[in-house]
Amino acid sequence: MEAEGLPLDRISSLPPSIIHLILIRMPVRDAFRTSILSQNWRHHCRYIPTLWFDNFHGPYDETLSNKCTMLHSVVYPILLLHRGPILQFILYLYGVNSCCEIDQIILHLSRNAALKDFRLWICSGDEHKLLPAFFKLQELMVLELRNCAFQPPVTFKGFSMLVKLYFYEVSIAAKDFLRIISNCPLLKDFTLIADEKHLLGLWSFNFIELFERLPLLEHLCMSSYPIQCFAKGVIRQKLPISLGRLKSLEFYGFGLCFGREVDLLSVLLLVTSSPNIETINMEMELYPTEAVSQTTMNLVDHQDYSYVMLDHLRVVVISSFSNMKTSMDFVKLILAKSPMLKKVVIFINEQVDIHGKVKILSEMIRYPRASAKAEIRVY
Amino acid sequence: MSEPDVIKPEMMKSYIWLQTADGSIQQVEQEVAIFCPFICHEIHAGMGSSKTYPISLPARVNPVTLSLILDYCRFHQVPGRSNKERKSFDEKFIRMDTNRLCELTSAADSLQLKPLVDLTSRALARMIEGKTPEEIRETFHIPDDLTEEEKLEPLKNITDDPRIRLLNRLYARKRKELKEKEKLKNVEVEAEHVDDRSVDELLSFINGENGDTKEVKTAKNKKKNRRRKDQQKNAPPVCTNSNTSSSPSNGTKESNGISSVSRDDRVKGHCLPNISELLKLQDSEDDRFALDDEFDDCDIGDGIDPEIKEQIDREVEDFARRLNSDWPERVQELLSLGQERRPSLYSINGNGCSTKRSNASGLEKHEK
Numbered sequence: 001m002e003a004e005g006l007p008l009d010r011i012s013s014l015p016p017s018i019i020h021l022i023l024i025r026m027p028v029r030d031a032f033r034t035s036i037l038s039q040n041w042r043h044h045c046r047y048i049p050t051l052w053f054d055n056f057h058g059p060y061d062e063t064l065s066n067k068c069t070m071l072h073s074v075v076y077p078i079l080l081l082h083r084g085p086i087l088q089f090i091l092y093l094y095g096v097n098s099c100c101e102i103d104q105i106i107l108h109l110s111r112n113a114a115l116k117d118f119r120l121w122i123c124s125g126d127e128h129k130l131l132p133a134f135f136k137l138q139e140l141m142v143l144e145l146r147n148c149a150f151q152p153p154v155t156f157k158g159f160s161m162l163v164k165l166y167f168y169e170v171s172i173a174a175k176d177f178l179r180i181i182s183n184c185p186l187l188k189d190f191t192l193i194a195d196e197k198h199l200l201g202l203w204s205f206n207f208i209e210l211f212e213r214l215p216l217l218e219h220l221c222m223s224s225y226p227i228q229c230f231a232k233g234v235i236r237q238k239l240p241i242s243l244g245r246l247k248s249l250e251f252y253g254f255g256l257c258f259g260r261e262v263d264l265l266s267v268l269l270l271v272t273s274s275p276n277i278e279t280i281n282m283e284m285e286l287y288p289t290e291a292v293s294q295t296t297m298n299l300v301d302h303q304d305y306s307y308v309m310l311d312h313l314r315v316v317v318i319s320s321f322s323n324m325k326t327s328m329d330f331v332k333l334i335l336a337k338s339p340m341l342k343k344v345v346i347f348i349n350e351q352v353d354i355h356g357k358v359k360i361l362s363e364m365i366r367y368p369r370a371s372a373k374a375e376i377r378v379y
Numbered sequence: 380m381s382e383p384d385v386i387k388p389e390m391m392k393s394y395i396w397l398q399t400a401d402g403s404i405q406q407v408e409q410e411v412a413i414f415c416p417f418i419c420h421e422i423h424a425g426m427g428s429s430k431t432y433p434i435s436l437p438a439r440v441n442p443v444t445l446s447l448i449l450d451y452c453r454f455h456q457v458p459g460r461s462n463k464e465r466k467s468f469d470e471k472f473i474r475m476d477t478n479r480l481c482e483l484t485s486a487a488d489s490l491q492l493k494p495l496v497d498l499t500s501r502a503l504a505r506m507i508e509g510k511t512p513e514e515i516r517e518t519f520h521i522p523d524d525l526t527e528e529e530k531l532e533p534l535k536n537i538t539d540d541p542r543i544r545l546l547n548r549l550y551a552r553k554r555k556e557l558k559e560k561e562k563l564k565n566v567e568v569e570a571e572h573v574d575d576r577s578v579d580e581l582l583s584f585i586n587g588e589n590g591d592t593k594e595v596k597t598a599k600n601k602k603k604n605r606r607r608k609d610q611q612k613n614a615p616p617v618c619t620n621s622n623t624s625s626s627p628s629n630g631t632k633e634s635n636g637i638s639s640v641s642r643d644d645r646v647k648g649h650c651l652p653n654i655s656e657l658l659k660l661q662d663s664e665d666d667r668f669a670l671d672d673e674f675d676d677c678d679i680g681d682g683i684d685p686e687i688k689e690q691i692d693r694e695v696e697d698f699a700r701r702l703n704s705d706w707p708e709r710v711q712e713l714l715s716l717g718q719e720r721r722p723s724l725y726s727i728n729g730n731g732c733s734t735k736r737s738n739a740s741g742l743e744k745h746e747k
Contacts, residue, residue, distance in 0.1 A: 007520035010481035011503065018488050018500060025504035036512050038521045 012040040016047070024050040024088075028078060049087040051078065056092035056121060071101045079108060088117035088142075097125030098147075106134050113137065119144035119166075127171060145170045152176055158183025166191040174201035187214050191221040193252060203229040207269070211241055220270070221250035224263060224285075231266035239273040246274040247312075250281040257285040264326050268333075272308045280313065280334075284320045284327065284349070305333060313338040319347040323356045332367045341371040346378045395422060396433035399442050404433050407449055414452035416491040437489035443479075444486040447472075451495055473502040477519055 011019075023031040023045055032045045053075055070093065089109055091102075102120070109115055110133040118140060122128050129149040140159045144166035151173070162184035168191070177199075181187075207230045211217065222230075249270055257263055271277060316334055321327060335341070348357055361378060393409040397418070412418045412427075418434055421427055427434035436445065454460070454468050473480065480499055487495035507515055516523055 008478060009520045009522060010478045010485075011519045012521055014481055014485055015488065018484055018496070021496065021500040022503045022507065025501050026508035030508045033512060034507060034515070036525060037515055039524050041521070042525070 009038075012038060016044060019044045020048050023048045024052070027054070028052055029074060032078060032081070043083075046082055047084040048082075049085065050090070050117075051082065051086055051088070052090040054090065054092040055096075056094040056123060066096070070096055071099075071105075075105060076101075079105065085114040086112050087114060089115060090117070090119040092119070092121040092123075094121075094123045096122070098122050098128035102128060103131050106131055110134055110136055114139055116140060116161075117142040120148065121146035121168070123147065127169070142166075144168075150176060152179065160184060160186075162187050164189040168193045169198055170194065171198045171200060174199070174203045174205075177203075178205065181210065181213050185213070186216060188216055189219040190214065190217060191219075191250075191252075192226045193221070193223040195223075195225050199226065199229060206230050206232060206234045207266075208234055208239060208241065211239070211243055216245055217243070218245050219248040219250070220246060221252050221281075223252055224257070224260075227251070227266045228262050231262060231269065234269065239269060241273070243270075243274040244276055246270075246277055248279040248281070249274065249277060252281070252283050264330070267330070268305070271310070272305060275309070276312050277310060278312050278314050280316045282316075282318045284318060284322065305337075308333075308337050310334070310338040310341075312340055314340055314342045315345075316341070316343070317345045317347075320349045321346045321360070322349045322352055323360045328360070328363055331364065335367045335369045335371075335374065337370060338374070339370045341369070341374040344374060344376045346376070348378060395427035396430050397427065397445070398433035398435050399440055399445055400436065400438045401441065403442055404430060405442075405445075406430075408453075411449055411453045411456055414456045414492070415448070416493075418490065437486075439482075439489045440486040441482070444482050447475075447479075447483055448486060448490065448492065448495065452492075455494070469498050473498060477503075477506065481519075 014022075023034065028048075028051055031048060034041050035043070035045050053070070055070060075091070086109065091105070102122070106120075109118070110131070113136070115137050116139055118137065119142070120128070121144065123146065125147075127147045127149045129151065130145075132153045135152045135156045138159065139161055141161050142164040143159065143162060144164075146166075146168040147170070149171045150167070156176075156179060158180045160183055162180075163186055165180070165184070165187060166189075171194075210230055251267060267282070271280065313334070316331075316338075318327075318331070331344070331346070335344070346360075348360060352360070357378075364376060364378070394406045395409050395412055395418070396404055396406055397412065398404045409422070413422065417437070418427070421434040426432055440448070451472060455465060475483070480502060484496060484499040484503065487499060506518055510518070515521065
């Protein structure tokens with residue numbers, strides 16, 4: 001192992017940029033352990049541009065769910081030892097509640113104006129109120145927040161370089177939301193998963209206004225409540241703008257229920273306004289149906305949707321599917337209108353009994369398909 | 380390719396010429412080579428169209444890696460392949476020895492072939508992740524050229540285990556005292572005495588958390604005792620015959636250590652190198668991490684249950700065994716001394732070695 005001149009040590013002679021690439025692909029603790037490998041390796045880990053701390057994904061490590069361990073003995077030492085710009089800072093916390101230490105970390109990071117990617121997930125406890133200093137990070141391109149309170153100061157003008165925005169259970173007022181959305185023309189990926197208690201104030205703008213401000217949007221993910229908010233007022237119209245760039249739609253978290261008319265119609269609204277849509281991913285909920293108006297039945301033959309052509313739709317994934325007529329109709333519509341469809345994956349809700357499952361399958365087999373290659377997988 | 384039946388199909392493909400750093404020139408289909416941005420730029424600049432003007436590839440690309448890269452390009456430049464096919468090709472592709480993989484990463488980087496750089500660096504990261512430094516050094520033939528001091532620097536004090544954190548701090552404090560002692564008096568004798576205490580306390584402290592409140596108190600008392608002793612600068616003579624007694628006890632320790640290994644390899648893997656390196660020398664920088672409130676009970680209450688404490692005991696014993704192979708002799712004595720003397724600390728006032736008979740009972744307590 002220590003013989004010189006025999007097996008060569010190639011990895012240490014790689015250029016630092018490549019060594020950084022290698023080091024950022026492993027948990028940050030492993031990356032910092034490489035500092036004792038040899039003289040060569042002592043300082044590489046201190047200059048890695050990405051710091052990724054994660055006790056959310058992967059197997060549960062109980063030693064890390066303590067704030068003292070996670071923040072004090074992992075995050076703090078590494079932040080103190082780190083040199084050079086931090087371009088990406090990811091902190092996915094599970095079992096650690098919001099605390100002032102996180103504020104200190106954010107304060108430290110906010111002095112580093114080059115930060116491009118900031119992700120903070122706090123998966124338990126109260127929401128974390130973001131410091132005003134945080135809003136100075138004008139270079140941010142990726143922002144992911146979970147369980148935080150987003151209250152920018154008055155001088156905040158939005159993050160103009162933002163490419164990806166992910167808000168999961170983030171409480172935000174309508175006017176602040178408007179401020180962000182109005183000033184990130186480059187946004188490609190927008191996720192808003194929230195409930196009534198998160199979206200504060202009077203949410204009076206709708207999908208049209210939203211999409212007008214986000215011309216480059218390619219991926220949209222929303223949960224049921226924001227969809228209802230945005231769909232107010234436009235629900236029965238066709239969107240005047242065609243969402244030509246939208247490639248992927250996800251309806252996620254806190255379930256969409258086609259038993260609720262507004263959900264079904266808003267999904268249809270979005271789907272039909274996106275001629276280039278390629279992927280649709282939906283998570284449904286099983287609620288007893290409200291009285292659904294006749295217009296939403298039998299979608300395929302309906303005049304409003306006869307023009308629809310989903311030429312690029314390739315993959316549709318629906319989970320928690322039930323045998324409601326509206327859901328079945330939706331699938332029928334998709335199958336009939338997507339000539340390039342490759343895969344439809346349906347996970348049937350566990351509460352549907354075996355007869356229901358058989359009914360779903362037997363009906364689905366009969367639906368005419370525009371795409372000869374479409375594969376329907378029902379689990 | 381369907382139209383010309385007169386002209387041979389090979390003539391339809393255009394070829395370009397590439398020259399590696401060693402001077403050898405080869406001919407490659409243009410559509411394949413163009414997959415590399417570097418080559419693509421060179422072609423646009425007018426190079427490579429003939430043997431006399433080959434594209435000179437960067438120095439880091441040797442013929443072997445070039446052929447690998449071209450294999451990669453040849454596969455991936457075909458547009459019709461599914462993601463699954465590409466993935467399985469990639470997985471088979473990176474199966475090569477580590478040196479070749481490093482060369483490949485380097486070469487791909489110089490040719491600006493980002494997908495291949497990503498693939499290879501991910502593979503290398505997988506080889507490093509989760510391994511102990513020794514294993515990594517072995518895999519990549521990295522020379523172990525850090526001095527012991529350097530290994531102890533806080534740079535590597537980022538461990539994932541609160542137990543290690545505690546151990547680190549304890550050792551750091553002991554080392555600090557060791558240093559002070561060294562400056563003043565006879566090195567060997569003094570140092571051993573103090574270090575002895577540290578391991579004792581360490582073990583008893585951890586052991587004390589096994590639910591035995593008496594032991595907890597004794598741990599704290601031992602600490603106070605130690606402080607007083609330090610001030611008095613009592614030093615028992617060195618017991619050279621403790622070496623002989625340490626071997627049988629080491630034997631039992633070993634078997635316990637091994638059993639703990641099999642039970643929790645991952646923890647061991649993470650614990651061991653840190654401890655061994657830490658114990659090698661003192662480093663004042665480590666004091667930064669040696670907080671004064673380190674003996675707070677709440678620290679130990681970080682969700683460490685008795686079972687794990689026992690494991691820690693065994694692992695510490697196992698550390699001693701492992702350290703025996705690395706350490707200078709005197710430290711080796713220290714550890715074995717310390718563990719033997721653990722239960723009889725109080726009586727040590729100047730009579731160090733005589734109490735080592737009690738080692739058996741002490742170890743048995745450990746092994747429960």
